[in-house]
Amino acid sequence: MNSMKWFSCLAVAGVLVTGRLSAADNNPVLEEIVAKVNGDIVTFGEIERTKRQIEAELRTSQNLTGVRLQTAVQEREKDILRERIDQLLLVQKGKELAINVDSELSRYMADLQRKFQIADPDKFQAFVREQTGLPYEDYRAEQKNAMITQKVIRDQVGRTINVPREEMQKYYNDHKDEFMRHERVFLRQIIVSTEGKDAAGIAAAEKKAKDLSARAKKGEKFPELARDNSDNPTTAQQGGDMGNWQKGALRKEIEDLIWDKPRGYVSDPIKVQEGFLILKVDEHQKEGLASYDEVEPEIQDKFYSQAFQPKIRDFLTKLRQDAFLEIKPGWVDTGAAPGKETAWQDPAQLKPETIKAKEVAQTPHFKKLFRIIPMPGTTTERTGTSSSK
Numbered sequence: 243m244n245s246m247k248w249f250s251c252l253a254v255a256g257v258l259v260t261g262r263l264s265a266a267d268n269n270p271v272l273e274e275i276v277a278k279v280n281g282d283i284v285t286f287g288e289i290e291r292t293k294r295q296i297e298a299e300l301r302t303s304q305n306l307t308g309v310r311l312q313t314a315v316q317e318r319e320k321d322i323l324r325e326r327i328d329q330l331l332l333v334q335k336g337k338e339l340a341i342n343v344d345s346e347l348s349r350y351m352a353d354l355q356r357k358f359q360i361a362d363p364d365k366f367q368a369f370v371r372e373q374t375g376l377p378y379e380d381y382r383a384e385q386k387n388a389m390i391t392q393k394v395i396r397d398q399v400g401r402t403i404n405v406p407r408e409e410m411q412k413y414y415n416d417h418k419d420e421f422m423r424h425e426r427v428f429l430r431q432i433i434v435s436t437e438g439k440d441a442a443g444i445a446a447a448e449k450k451a452k453d454l455s456a457r458a459k460k461g462e463k464f465p466e467l468a469r470d471n472s473d474n475p476t477t478a479q480q481g482g483d484m485g486n487w488q489k490g491a492l493r494k495e496i497e498d499l500i501w502d503k504p505r506g507y508v509s510d511p512i513k514v515q516e517g518f519l520i521l522k523v524d525e526h527q528k529e530g531l532a533s534y535d536e537v538e539p540e541i542q543d544k545f546y547s548q549a550f551q552p553k554i555r556d557f558l559t560k561l562r563q564d565a566f567l568e569i570k571p572g573w574v575d576t577g578a579a580p581g582k583e584t585a586w587q588d589p590a591q592l593k594p595e596t597i598k599a600k601e602v603a604q605t606p607h608f609k610k611l612f613r614i615i616p617m618p619g620t621t622t623e624r625t626g627t628s629s630s631k
Contacts, residue, residue, distance in 0.1 A: 277323060277575070278568040279330045284323065292322050323569075324577040329391055331561040335398070336390035343389040350385060356470060357478065399553050405545040413541055414534050421532045425489060427500065428525040430464050430482035435473035436517040451511035451518035458508045464522045473517065482522070496521070 277284040296318050300306045306314055360366040367378035374381050414421065434451040436444045454471055458464050465481025472478040489501065499509060503523050511518040527536075555577065562579035569575055569584045578584065 274570075276570045276573045277327060278566070279327055280334055280566050282330045282334070284326045284330070288326060289322050292326070293319050296322075320574070321576050323573055324575050327562070327567070327575055328558050328577060329387060331558060331565060332391040332394045333387045335561060336394045339394070339397070341390055341393050341397075343386060343393065346389055347382070347386050350389075351382065353470065395554060395557075399550070399557050403546055403549045403553060405542055405549070410538060410541045410545060411534060413545075414537065418531060421537050423527050423529060423532050425529040426486045426527050427523060428486045428527070429484040429500070430468060430522045430524055431474070431477055431484050432458075432464075432468045432472040432482055432520040433474040433477075433516060434471070434511070434518045434520075448511065448518055451520060455508060455511055455520045458520065458522065464508070483524075486525075486527070 273285040273287045275283045276286055276289065293315065297311065297315050300311055300314050300318075304314070354370075355361075355363075355366045358366070358369065360369055370376070370378050370381050376384070432451075432454055434447045434454070436447045439447060450471075454467055458467055465483075468482025469478055472482055477484060489497070492500075496512070499512070500507065500521055500523055503526070505523055505525055507523040509519075509521040511520055513519075558577060559579045562575075562577070563582055567575075567582065567584040568586050570586045575584065
């Protein structure tokens with residue numbers, strides 16, 4: 243059903259509620275709707291779940307607790323409704339543009355299953371539910387929506403941003419102090435673990451490491467090899483990225499091996515305590531002022547970031563202006579479009595328009611029909627007599 247049909251259903255129904263079954267008593271639990279966005283809704287339950295996710299993120303990433311945590315959550319939660327409406331509008335736009343991400347989604351889920359080495363589909367779905375707190379299909383749907391959102395933003399906003407090279411060159415000339423560099427090397431890694439393995443297991447791990455090194459040297463993408471094969475879960479998720487290292491920060495035997503190597507160098511497997519290590523030199527930055535060509539992507543990102551946020555907000559404001567939006571009293575969309583009417587319409591207070599049968603009868607179009615078919619709730623007088631006995 244397209245957005246306009248859903249709009250019609252919402253206009254008739256007025257308020258929708260979604261239900262889920264309680265495991266304890268099998269009774270439906272109704273969720274309060276706080277906003278209607280074309281054919282979609284935002285529920286109080288979704289807002290609360292996002293709030294809990296924000297709190298968990300702040301606890302983990304910033305080590306916040308107590309009053310500081312509470313203050314940070316309050317600052318972020320005021321934009322939860324805005325961000326949820328943003329996402330719904332972007333996903334709806336993606337569907338309108340017939341954006342299809344099914345193949346990317348299937349590949350992503352397959353890569354995830356392979357990464358955690360869970361061959362059984364049922365066990366993998368249980369694992370996803372345990373790690374995310376969401377049913378598998380809900381998690382999959384969220385990933386799909388995220389992919390659609392990214393494509394819409396890239397296609398509808400990103401392509402409109404053009405940074406003239408002359409401006410970037412001027413920025414480089416005016417801010418050369420920002421581009422003074424210490425010598426450092428940027429590395430990626432693959433770890434093939436030998437922990438807890440016997441001699442046969444160690445031999446198999448070494449063979450695997452040699453094979454991965456050979457594949458990387460032949461041109462296979464190192465980040466993908468690391469993601470799918472490295473036994474270090476932290477760097478594997480980042481395509482093997484180890485960050486950058488200045489001279490003296492690495493173990494001497496590792497530094498001696500890679501320090502003078504060019505960009506793109508891939509090592510043979512190196513025996514380390516945890517197993518076999520394969521390294522790739524992503525970049526070797528020399529000391530001194532970086533050339534413009536070296537830092538052009540960095541400057542471009544800076545300009546792009548500055549232009550991007552206003553552009554995406556303008557785009558989302560336009561989507562809001564064209565959308566059917568209703569927001570319940572007490573809730574605020576911090577991205578509201580100026581002048582857009584979003585008042586909540588309570589269907590219980592809407593009175594249907596009525597018209598008297600006499601008024602219908604006086605309408606020319608209905609006169610003839612009215613003589614044949616009486617209007618409900620009216621009577622017709624008998625003026626003749628029946629010939630039947």
